[in-house]
Amino acid sequence: MNALSPTSAVASRALSLPLIAAGLLLFLIIIASLLYGAGPISASEAFMVLAGSGSEEARFVVSELRLPRTIIGLVTGLALGLAGALLQSMTRNPLAEPGLLGVSAGSGFAVALAILFGASTATLTSFVAQLGALAGCALVIAATRVQGLGNDPVRLILAGATLTGLLLALTSMLMLMDQRAADEIRFWITGSIAGKPLSMLQATLPSILAALILIVIVARPLAAMALGEKAAVGLGHHPGRIRFLIVLAVALLVGSATALAGPLIFVGLVVPFIARAFAGPDIRKTLWLCVPVGPAVILAADVVSRLIAAPAELPLGVVTALIGAPVLLAIVRAGRMPSL
Amino acid sequence: MSPAQTSTLAADRITLAHRHFTVAENLSVALPTGKVTAIVGPNGCGKSTLLNGLARIHAPAKGSVLLDGKDIHRLPSKDVARKLALLPQDNTAPEGLTVADLVRFGRQPHQGWMKQWSNEDQQAFDHAVQAADVAGLAERALDTLSGGQRQRAWIAMAVAQQTPLLLLDEPTSALDLGHQIEVFELIRTLSGQGKTIAMVVHDLASACRYADHMVAMKAGKIIEEGTPAEIVSPELVQELYDVSCDLIQDPATGSPLLVNVRRNSNFSTA
Structure with a gap:
């Protein structure tokens, strides 16, 4: 790499402080996620396990239950945070959520369909969810092809919202058709990272990796698109092509996250909101900061979900909604929505 | 850019349309190298559309825009961006x-x-x-x-x-007089450094003052082209804006100056 100029050195220094802080915070939350649970294993017992000793039972709880749960939470938070940041930047809408594009709903509908046809959440392959997410994206893209909708980011979101409404209605219809499926779907649809086997990661990691590569490709042009479509063309970019790649990356990320944890709402809203507050207006910096912030938000919410009603657990989806809804209200009530 | 590097930009019989509505038909224009060209005309005459066509934002339905003699839409956009910079109007x-x-x-x-x-x-x-x-x-x-x-x-x-070429779409709209002068003088300075510049200007007086070359458009057609001193006349002003005026020469700069601008009367201009 070339020698950094003074100006870009200033820029990277400005980002490195929040990045380090968020990284430290994430580290602490990971430790908390391994130490605290709703069950009878206390934090000090769990700490003994981390220190290399501890009882048989504690070792099992930490390494077989809490560790996989933490890892799945990390990946889910990473995926949802990045997907939200990409969508918000592309649509210039700080309220845009992966759910709005029809991706989560497409993914959710596919999983509900699979459950109806006999799959249980335990045996469910993440493939189904990703397929649903991609189908949801494909439908939105197809809708945007009609009458040049694709050139208008706002109408793109409207098309996605329409699709989401339709798919949610269809999912509800599936739940009316079969009682057993309805129970399973209801459990899955609230969202959770507990009790998911690590093997589920294997199916999603290639997609997440592909999405990360796409992000590396689109980051610079996406930043330029914040200056306006024409300005981006003037700088030699292809907004239509960039949007397509972003939609693809979002589908891959949200499909993976939904497969792992069910449709978690508000995470894709809250994570970029926090990241942007510290990273400033450049989407490239926001994306970097989403890398530690996304997992931190999911894991913090998950730890809360274990402790708030112990010895029972709240579903993670309920906690993220409880945290996310006030943030959404705060953004809207602040009156001055940040323009992207 | 080494200041010596130049590029040419020209429209060759281009037709520009929004959906099925033809905005401008069969336009040909070549930007004089190293000069400031102003595209002027009444609202809706297609001057911004022409600039967007030249800047490859708006692909022509017919004809082609030639950058250094090559079809601009066949060149990689990034290569074009090293030769042609654009200041759009609706930037954010x-x-x-x-x-x-x-x-x-x-x-x-x-x-x-x-x-x-x-x-x-x-x-x-x-x-x-x-x-x-x-x-x-x-x-x-x-x-x-x-x-x-x-x-x-x-x-x-x-x-x-x-870039050797710079296109600006109404760079001074929404600016007060002082700020307009600030921007126009900067444009002149850049031209002095060797850039070939084209700008859409809705104020004819500013175009007269700051442009070397003028393209006057009406209803999607180029009706006059040349230096301000050559083409600006009471007749042209009448045709473009449907107003009468008298012309005098700016004693300081020698550029044409519009005076006594008024709604059309039936009397001939002085």
Whole structure:
């Protein structure tokens, strides 16, 4: 790499402080996620396990239950945070959520369909969810092809919202058709990272990796698109092509996250909101900061979900909604929505 | 850009349409190298459409736009961006973006996957902020600047692209007189450094004052082309804007000056 100029050195220094802080915070939350649970294993017992000793039972709880749960939470938070940041930047809408594009709903509908046809959440392959997410994206893209909708980011979101409404209605219809499926779907649809086997990661990691590569490709042009479509063309970019790649990356990320944890709402809203507050207006910096912030938000919410009603657990989806809804209200009530 | 480097830009019988509505038909125009060309005409005459056509934003339905003799839509967009910079009218900036951030974007056409910010980029950056006189504002957020300062920052971004060609769409709309002069004088300075410039201007008087070459459009057609002194006449003003006026010569600059502009009367102009 070339020698950094003074100006870009200033820029990277400005980002490195929040990045380090968020990284430290994430580290602490990971430790908390391994130490605290709703069950009878206390934090000090769990700490003994981390220190290399501890009882048989504690070792099992930490390494077989809490560790996989933490890892799945990390990946889910990473995926949802990045997907939200990409969508918000592309649509210039700080309220845009992966759910709005029809991706989560497409993914959710596919999983509900699979459950109806006999799959249980335990045996469910993440493939189904990703397929649903991609189908949801494909439908939105197809809708945007009609009458040049694709050139208008706002109408793109409207098309996605329409699709989401339709798919949610269809999912509800599936739940009316079969009682057993309805129970399973209801459990899955609230969202959770507990009790998911690590093997589920294997199916999603290639997609997440592909999405990360796409992000590396689109980051610079996406930043330029914040200056306006024409300005981006003037700088030699292809907004239509960039949007397509972003939609693809979002589908891959949200499909993976939904497969792992069910449709978690508000995470894709809250994570970029926090990241942007510290990273400033450049989407490239926001994306970097989403890398530690996304997992931190999911894991913090998950730890809360274990402790708030112990010895029972709240579903993670309920906690993220409880945290996310006030943030959404705060953004809207602040009156001055940040323009992207 | 080494200042010696030049490029040519021309429209060859282009027809520009929005959906099925033809805005401009069969336009041919070549930008004189090293000069400032002003595209003028009444609202809705297609002058911004022509500029967007030249800037490859708007693909022509017929004909072609030629950059150095080659069809601009067949050239890689990034290559075009190293020869042609555009200042659109409807540009936006995210809240909190600084002048330095903005100007750095101008280097994107020169950067690649492995090629991050280089010494060459830094030199271009330094030159651009000095040329547009925004060096002192570099760390200020755009939304804290005056309209004229903001527009100079955008021009600095285009200058950082180091292109021989610069296209500006109504660079002074929404600016007060002082800020208009600020921007037009910057455009003259850039022209003096060898850039070939085209701009859409809705104020005929400013076009007369600051342009070397003028393209007058009405209803999607080019009706006159030449130096302001050659083509601006009471008859042209009458045809373009449906008003009468008298012309005198600006004693300071020699450019044509519109006086006694009035709604059409049936009397012949003096």
